[in-house]
Amino acid sequence: MKDGKLGYAVVGLGIGKAHVDAVLANPHCRLVAVCDLIEEKMARVLEKSPQTKAYLDYEDMLRDEEIDVISVCVPSGMHADFSVCAMEAGKHVLCEKPIELTPERAMCIEEARIRTGKKAGIIFQNRNNACMKPMKEAIDSGRLGRVFCGTFAVKWYRDDAYYEGWHGTWDMDGGGSLINQAVHTVDLMQWLLGEVECVTSEMRVVDHDIETEDFTASLIRFKSGAVATFVSTTCAYPGICTAIQVYGTGGSIEADGDSLTVWKMRDGDEDEEEDMLDRFGQGNRMASIMDPSLVAGHQSMIDDMVDAVLSDRDPQIMPMEAIKALRIIRAVYESAQTGKTVYFD
């Protein structure tokens, strides 16, 4: 802390650039340092924020006593190592999604959080899309009645150049379209519909030269009795909206990305429907489905982390919450690889 502001650092300047912008826009913290292996990426940050220090070596950055919080934005298979080292060096951590590639690796983050007493938050910024709040409330309050069906489809597009590095590899991405692009929607699905009972899936490599998958299709049964279909792909040229659709005996709700498109309640009327679509139907629905550089929504998560540290409370999404989506993803891959339904405990 200096002048009452938290010292913040970001490691990994791909999506880390969105963290940098959010840190610079938050009045309660200052961007002390960035770290990347590529100097030009750091130079671009320093143009905006000349006081910020640039580290080529993460270990060196961890010794910087001005840093209170680190955003971990390196490739997914490095999340546990980078997060655990940070907490052991006395820093709080905000780690990008997916929390890690396996629940076992993700648990290292949770165990370090408990051991060090530091805070660990995980990024799932789509939970804060405006249209998700009324959807969640309609389900949790029982207004949607008995929810029997969900359909979720992440029909995005990524070109071959996107897959030239670590993306689409088992050892660093942990999969393909499902764990990287669709993990947000897997998280929303389990947040809305609750605990999963079993998963039956198929996967393919359709249109990229990668070892993992660029298309998965699953049937997911929940402990509540609801059943959902889930599709993920990065081959749907040129990138189509993410469908989030939930049906209950009390009504139907659909969203395209972060825009509400259907709000039909048995106990509602046309005025309510019109009002809901006016208020929640205006999201930026095409944002990142074609272009990863247009990912939005990190401000709410960085603001939450800074406030969590300053007011000594838990961050919005803790490791055990983020692991839920990861368990579903691993079950999808296991089912697709074995041809069998995977049951949860």
Ligand SMILES: NC(=O)c1ccc[n+]([C@@H]2O[C@H](COP(=O)([O-])OP(=O)(O)OC[C@H]3O[C@@H](n4cnc5c(N)ncnc54)[C@H](O)[C@@H]3O)[C@@H](O)[C@H]2O)c1
């Ligand atoms: N929340 C979101 O919507 C969102 C969007 C995109 C990516 N992500 C996640 O962010 C993470 C990074 O993805 P990306 O697409 O930005 O990847 P990227 O490859 O574009 O960026 C990763 C950066 O980490 C740097 N790096 C790698 N090893 C390093 C090391 N040892 N020390 C310092 N820097 C190192 C690389 O040089 C690179 O600049 C992934 O886990 C991904 O799933 C989240």
